[in-house]
Amino acid sequence: MFSSLMFIGLMANTWIAASIVAVIAGITGFFAVLRGEAFAAHAIPNGAFAGAAGAFLLGVNVIWGLAIFAIAGALGIGALGSKARHDVVTALTLVLMLGVGALFVSWSTEYAEQAYSLLFGEVYGVSSNEVWPIAGIGLVAIAAVGLAFRRLMLTSAMPEVAEARGVSVRGTEVYFLVVMALAASMTVPVVGALLMFSLMIGPAAAARSVTARPGLALALSVAIALVITWLSIALSYRTNWPLGFFVGIGGAAFYLIGLAARELGGTRARTRAA
Amino acid sequence: MTSGPLLTALLVGGIAAITSGIIGVFSVVRSQSFAGHSLADIATTGGAAAFLIGVSQFWGFLVMGIAASATMEVIGVQRRRGRDVATGVVLGGALGFAALFLYLGTLQTSTTGASFSILFGSIFVVSPDTVPGIVTAGVVTLIAVALLGRRLLLTSISPDLARARGVNVRLTGVFFLMALAITVSLSAVAIGAVLSTALLVGPAATALRVTRSPLRAVAVSAAIGLATTWLGVWLAYESYYWPPYGHGWPVSFFIVALVLAGYLLSYARRPRRALPPRSPHEGVECSPA
Numbered sequence A: 001m002f003s004s005l006m007f008i009g010l011m012a013n014t015w016i017a018a019s020i021v022a023v024i025a026g027i028t029g030f031f032a033v034l035r036g037e038a039f040a041a042h043a044i045p046n047g048a049f050a051g052a053a054g055a056f057l058l059g060v061n062v063i064w065g066l067a068i069f070a071i072a073g074a075l076g077i078g079a080l081g082s083k084a085r086h087d088v089v090t091a092l093t094l095v096l097m098l099g100v101g102a103l104f105v106s107w108s109t110e111y112a113e114q115a116y117s118l119l120f121g122e123v124y125g126v127s128s129n130e131v132w133p134i135a136g137i138g139l140v141a142i143a144a145v146g147l148a149f150r151r152l153m154l155t156s157a158m159p160e161v162a163e164a165r166g167v168s169v170r171g172t173e174v175y176f177l178v179v180m181a182l183a184a185s186m187t188v189p190v191v192g193a194l195l196m197f198s199l200m201i202g203p204a205a206a207a208r209s210v211t212a213r214p215g216l217a218l219a220l221s222v223a224i225a226l227v228i229t230w231l232s233i234a235l236s237y238r239t240n241w242p243l244g245f246f247v248g249i250g251g252a253a254f255y256l257i258g259l260a261a262r263e264l265g266g267t268r269a270r271t272r273a274a
Numbered sequence B: 001m002t003s004g005p006l007l008t009a010l011l012v013g014g015i016a017a018i019t020s021g022i023i024g025v026f027s028v029v030r031s032q033s034f035a036g037h038s039l040a041d042i043a044t045t046g047g048a049a050a051f052l053i054g055v056s057q058f059w060g061f062l063v064m065g066i067a068a069s070a071t072m073e074v075i076g077v078q079r080r081r082g083r084d085v086a087t088g089v090v091l092g093g094a095l096g097f098a099a100l101f102l103y104l105g106t107l108q109t110s111t112t113g114a115s116f117s118i119l120f121g122s123i124f125v126v127s128p129d130t131v132p133g134i135v136t137a138g139v140v141t142l143i144a145v146a147l148l149g150r151r152l153l154l155t156s157i158s159p160d161l162a163r164a165r166g167v168n169v170r171l172t173g174v175f176f177l178m179a180l181a182i183t184v185s186l187s188a189v190a191i192g193a194v195l196s197t198a199l200l201v202g203p204a205a206t207a208l209r210v211t212r213s214p215l216r217a218v219a220v221s222a223a224i225g226l227a228t229t230w231l232g233v234w235l236a237y238e239s240y241y242w243p244p245y246g247h248g249w250p251v252s253f254f255i256v257a258l259v260l261a262g263y264l265l266s267y268a269r270r271p272r273r274a275l276p277p278r279s280p281h282e283g284v285e286c287s288p289a
Helices: A004-034 A038-058 A062-081 A086-107 A111-120 A128-147 A149-157 A159-164 A169-191 A193-210 A214-239 A243-273 B004-029 B033-053 B057-075 B080-109 B114-120 B130-157 B159-164 B169-191 B193-210 B214-241 B251-269
Strands: none
Touching: A004 A038, A004 A128, A004 A149, A004 A169, A004 A193, A004 A214, A038 A062, A038 A086, A038 A111, A038 A169, A038 A193, A038 B033, A038 B080, A062 A086, A062 A169, A086 B033, A086 B193, A086 B251, A111 A193, A128 A149, A128 A169, A149 A159, A149 A169, A159 A169, A169 A193, A193 A214, A193 A243, A193 B080, A214 A243, A243 B057, A243 B080, B004 B033, B004 B130, B004 B169, B004 B193, B004 B214, B004 B251, B033 B057, B033 B080, B033 B169, B033 B193, B057 B080, B057 B169, B130 B159, B130 B169, B159 B169, B169 B193, B193 B214, B193 B251, B214 B251
């Protein structure tokens, strides 16, 4: 099968790529949860997945299809989001992208086999020259969030105050959605659309349920995402079960642990006060 | 126009469109489009599990849908942001199981197209066996909505007022989520998760832009859903004669395009004041659309 050296190389790439993805997911997910944009976090990678079908049809690199659909979706949600209910617009944008994806799929023949790996990820097939683009886009996404950190926090927590200070709430939202779209278009080929979503929401929700302090919650979100990813890779390697399974239930489990910890902490605080 | 698959498609699509249209009005008013979409995705996990243990798919998505909606309600805070996150966490967990079941399924049968047909589905390959399930889901939902309609509307628009009148807001929410789960999961299995979400959200959002009366909105939504579905099915049927020859265009594309066109037309029909993007004050999300 594998020579051991080659195997170590492949596993190392998997660990590096997955860890970068976990950091990106932990950071963007924190803001997605804080801003109540879990649906957008689901819709953008999933819609991007449909864009990959278009790329297959045209015979161009999958990344282009993913990026164009993800960014178009982000702009669509951002542009229409102020006019109507946010969740309605997100749902309609998602089904439009998937509907167009269905059309592409019906025209192409080879896409169906790729669908599974784009949905659930192909993390064990990461080669070393695929690691660099992921690392690059990861840095860009983190830098983009870092530059707008205060603005993102302010518009999430106190939109009125932000408006009063001349910070555009809508502009910030579109900015954030585009950052999320960029991150998704790079991470989807590695971990899959569904797994990216699990990694964004689970750790961030768990972190937010434990602490209200933004800096700490952000760090905790990244840490939990990394722990889930590393544990999942190890478990998936041992059991041969899909990585997405461990990441999916890992995120939910950490959230439940976080809720339980908060309940316990709450009762302790209450008994102390009494 | 007399072929079997076409008639089944018109029947199943029509029932799914009407029930989704009606329950969709409530899910749009309650800002639970995400829950509707998630339950459709989650139901497919149940379908995969049922396939693995060899029971009827019907039980798989019924059990999974109801379990998921109960979990969402239990861990979801009553605020909208908390609800979205709770929905996301449940969806994330369920997708994990979907990955596992599909993987185990491919070990058993080596079918690769499973994940694919679940997402996109095809209304033309609906087996006549699912027709009774769809009809049952439609009837159950309609009865539930007829019985709980007023209460549902009151808790959706003003939870405080409902509470003051002695309505159990939380229980009503659970009932609604379960009705939503049954409707959406059956239509997802029959016509695919994409279409099921499109039919749930699109016609309802359009109807709520056209009229403010809840009863009229329900009727308009069901009518739009039915019209777009039948027109979409007919166009897809005709598209066998369009290029590229030999391949029909997918129904989901036509229906989604029609639903979206209807929604965008409702903007042109009557200019209305733009709603504020997202208010941090919960409980003021009462104005429709």
